Amino acid sequence: MDSPKPGLLYTAEELERIYRQMRPGALLVPMAHGAQESTPSLGPRFMVFRLHSELGLEPTDPEAAYWEALTQADVTDGIGEMSWINANLSEAGATKPQVHLDLARRFVEPAILTRIMQQSMEGGAVSVVFNRIGCLLTVRHLMLFGGSDSRPWNASKIGRLALLANDFIQNTPIPQTPTLSSVDVCALYGAYVGHL
Numbered sequence: 390m391d392s393p394k395p396g397l398l399y400t401a402e403e404l405e406r407i408y409r410q411m412r413p414g415a416l417l418v419p420m421a422h423g424a425q426e427s428t429p430s431l432g433p434r435f436m437v438f439r440l441h442s443e444l445g446l447e448p449t450d451p452e453a454a455y456w457e458a459l460t461q462a463d464v465t466d467g468i469g470e471m472s473w474i475n476a477n478l479s480e481a482g483a484t485k486p487q488v489h490l491d492l493a494r495r496f497v498e499p500a501i502l503t504r505i506m507q508q509s510m511e512g513g514a515v516s517v518v519f520n521r522i523g524c525l526l527t528v529r530h531l532m533l534f535g536g537s538d539s540r541p542w543n544a545s546k547i548g549r550l551a552l553l554a555n556d557f558i559q560n561t562p563i564p565q566t567p568t569l570s571s572v573d574v575c576a577l578y579g580a581y582v583g584h585l
Contacts, residue, residue: 436484437514438523439505440559441552446501451556456534458550464535468528470496470547475524489517497548523554530554 399407441451448454474492482488493502497518510516527550 436489436517436520437510438520438555438559439516439518439552440556441549442556444501444504444552446549446552451553455530455550455553455557458546458553459530459534460536462531462535462546462550463537464531467531467535467547467550470544471524471528471531471550474519474547474551475521475528478519478521478524483521486515489515489519493518493548496544496551498545501548501552518548518551518555520555523551523558526558527551527554 441454442449446454448457474496477488477492493505497505505516505518508516
């Protein structure tokens with residue numbers, strides 16, 4: 390393919406073809422822009438992040454399961470998929486139920502997804518697997534503790550990692566007292582500003 394001249398834009402079809410060559414078998418969720426978007430709905434939106442522990446999955450200890458899933462994950466594929474999911478959960482997509490449903494269908498095991506979909510949420514809340522904090526946390530943990538699974542990559546491992554990360558976030562205790570005093574924070578800020 391000839392490279393485009395500066396200033397020329399790719400068509401949607403050309404971008405789709407390029408993306409499929411870069412990521413065979415991957416899901417591309419196009420973003421709607423401009424006049425095509427409907428007026429956003431007003432008011433609060435409630436998203437309930439599902440947990441591995443609440444779904445009765447094995448192993449029942451989420452910490453042990455998370456550690457096992459991290460060590461069995463392929464670091465490159467895991468980081469790539471989590472980063473891609475995080476990008477799809479941009480400000481525009483994070484509160485759209487259809488985006489969450491598409492991601493869950495792509496990355497969650499069918500039996501687990503069925504179990505999640507059968508549990509209704511009160512008050513019209515949307516049941517979701519992926520969130521941006523969980524994606525970033527999992528990317529960090531994959532970098533630190535990820536394995537190098539030589540078996541073919543299975544996209545449903547990402548869904549299980551996300552559910553386990555949600556457990557990890559939910560059950561991490563918040564310290565009752567701050568670790569730094571206000572004086573320490575001011576001193577650190579002053580030292581930072583002094584280096585500028």
